[in-house]
Amino acid sequence: MAFVWSKKSLVVAFMALSALTLPVKAQEQTFQIGTSSIGELKYKPGFKRFDYVNPDAPKGGTLNLSTTGTFDTFNPLLSKGELADGSPLVFETLTKSADDELLASYGLLAEGVSYPADFSSATFRLRAEAKWADGQPVTPEDVIFSLDKAKELNPLLSNYYKHVAKAEKTGDRDVTFTFDEKGNKELPNILGQLTILPKHWWEGMGADGKPRDIGKTTLEAPMGSGPYKIAAFTAGSTVRYELRDDYWGKDLNVNVGQNNFRNITYTFFGDRDVEFEAFRAGNVDYRQENQASRWATAYDFPAVKDGRVIREEVPNALRSVGIMQALTPNTRRDQFKDPRVREALNYAFDFEDLNKNLAYNAFKRIDSYFWGTELAASGLPQGRELEILQGMKDQVPPEVFTTPYTNPVAGDPQKLRDNLKTAIGLFKEAGYELKGNRMVNSKTGQPMSFEILLSNSSFERSVMPFANNLKKIGIEARLRTVDASQYTNRVRSFDYDMIWSIWGETMNPGNEQMDYWGSQAATQQGSRNYAGISNPAIDALIKMIIFAPNRDEQVAAIKAMDRVLLANHYVVPLFYSNNSRLAHWDRMAHPAELPEYSIGFPEVWWSKDAK
Structure with missing residues (x-):
């Protein structure tokens, strides 16, 4: 699924692709808006949004989250160091999964993908409007850089993309991946899950005046193309992400009704019991409980009894895992x-x-x-x-x-x-x-x-x-x-x-x-x-x-x-367990029906304090 490891990382597809195409000239390749492993894609060209989102969800408010452990890097590529939670808020991939379909994804940084019948290669066409936080466009060079460094520096990704022989620029916005074997049907899709990094930023000078090194851990807040930026942090303790007003993709169909919190803060705890007490006290808004005995016996505090803390058991995220x-x-x-x-x-x-x-x-x-x-x-x-x-x-x-x-x-x-x-x-x-x-x-x-x-x-x-x-x-x-x-x-x-x-x-x-x-x-x-x-x-x-x-x-x-x-x-x-156990303060809300194969958190949730 993917990847630095994340909720959607390593989500791969068998690629029985529907014949849904983008308008292109007759002599050009046929680019498809998405891929599906089971039958046809649910969403057709020109779709407005995913069905499971609330398109009128308000933007604003603060989401306070917790996690255990610590962090010592914001570099999302390396297999060394402790990466801060929340990295997918800053960085994006070529495609984005639909949470109401099994193994289906649609264009995010890329508007489409094309490949021959023998799956010997795949070409992604980047969106003209895709921009980094500094306003520079996302380019094929960025995609090539991201793949090459992933294979060079991360053993997991080296294995994952082992059969991608090379990547090359084949158009102003096109990047083509060539495979060393034919018939590997999932390669186009897992390339869509590749985290894309800005080449010019990583090869530039850091805040300390020295050249950056993508092969090393770093606590310099990185630049991405995603909806959030790192606004503040205390090393090893807290990270606050802030929604970007200038995010290029905020009106994109795959993003409508999502990325609703103005601020998302992660606090890192060294002890799970202390972390739970922070939730009880209202300092943490959301908790996914993985200890059955605690779920059965410890959620009897006043905020649960009077409805200020809501408990839910949902199977959604485990239906496809x-x-x-x-x-x-x-x-x-x-x-x-x-x-x-x-x-x-x-x-x-x-x-x-x-x-x-x-x-x-x-x-x-x-x-x-x-x-x-x-x-x-x-x-x-x-x-x-x-x-x-x-x-x-x-x-x-x-x-x-x-x-x-x-x-x-x-x-x-x-x-x-x-x-x-x-x-x-x-x-x-x-x-x-x-x-x-x-x-x-x-x-x-x-x-x-x-x-x-x-x-x-x-x-x-x-x-x-x-x-x-x-x-x-x-x-x-x-x-x-x-x-x-x-x-x-x-x-x-x-x-x-x-x-x-x-x-x-x-x-x-x-x-x-x-x-x-x-x-x-x-x-x-x-x-x-x-x-x-x-x-x-x-x-x-x-x-x-x-x-x-x-x-x-x-x-x-x-x-x-x-x-x-x-x-x-x-x-x-x-x-x-077959169910996910969720507890959250009533300061937040989610659509009446969560997506079929996901909790949708925090993407499609929103703050009740937002106007």
Whole structure:
């Protein structure tokens, strides 16, 4: 989806494009206003606005938001440093997603896109009116600069745009991307999600009188083309964004009824409990609650009871997202290389007890890398999916063909004891034995122990029971919670035994799968192959997904890959909810119907204080 990582980052499409075109001369290329992965685009050329917005939403007021952690850079490109929240308010992409369609996007900086039938290239035509905040036009040179620097400086984006061989100016407002392989249908769309930066600004002189360096972090407020600018900040603590009166795209059809708050301020907290107290006190306007027990027990303060704080549970944002949230062992470490060891760890995780006693039965156990979507594998493979797996039979675990994946079930002392016995048996098969009260490697005598690295203390209450269960079978699992900067640096350099991970999947998985599970990404610091997966069968399946000639073939390959990932036990699946839990003070409002596939926050919300 995309990207520096954001709400719409990495949103990719299968590109079954409708024949909706912009008026062009007969001898020119045919440019389309948007792309859609499922049928025709909902909106036609000349549309006035998205249906889910309030076109009369007032502009004004202040939105106070909170986040945990800190920040030390405004450079949106790099994979180093802690980027300040709110970056998408300043910068823009070539296209913009429609939140009431699955995988559909329309022109933002670009007014259209054109490409040949074999998908060997794609040309974007920039809008003549698109301007940077200093009034200079957005140019093909800016787009080329943004792609080149993204591939050079960010491992995630390097993988994402790996098959884009070059970008070149092919007209006053045209930039053409040439691909190194034909048939990759998603490349035109994910190029539309590329964050575009002003070349002249980044190659100019900074406020300190020295040349800027896009390869370094910076706390100089950057210039963008987006609706907001950074008006003020306190390093690591707060950032205030202010709506630009001179924003070039404020009347654009894809922006009508959006960007309504005059000021948006982010305050950074080091502790989630302190952050919640700031919300209770009214110093923060909006909160998305991710702790089920807090949602069930802590929202009983007066402002909730008298209606000044509104609570909502909505499924919208999760309708098109597959989730894998898991404890992820680092298979680069010797103790996690054997899949039987990794499987044994899952038998020590008692989801049922945790869900009942800590989460008030608010969660469901994840059993797929595409959980919650039609892409999740279930039962035994059949049809084309089975044919694909049979073609690599010697490279995948045999249980892929014989045993549907299921997580162990506990929830009472006897079931947990049985699961722990199974775990001991798996460790024995992998060359371990219990000596006294320690699980040790039979050959080396090395005890089985590892550290679980966490980014926030709120995770400890979910992980501690897992560590206690492991202790019962002689395994020491140490919990270590570190600050945001240290956590980010350690994860980027793969300096951990086990971490808490989450991957979000769109309904059109594609190039990002290389970054998630591909062998090349396993050794590429900064990638999201947190588990260190290096598996030829998975590499082959990723390629099948990316170059699938049609949707049926793509879905079959996705489900086949899901099965192979699960059967190798690369993670200990955790849990998730099908609804987003929102709480906000009544100082703000949103359309009566939120967009089908998004909360629309803060884009389509507005302040009641605005006139």
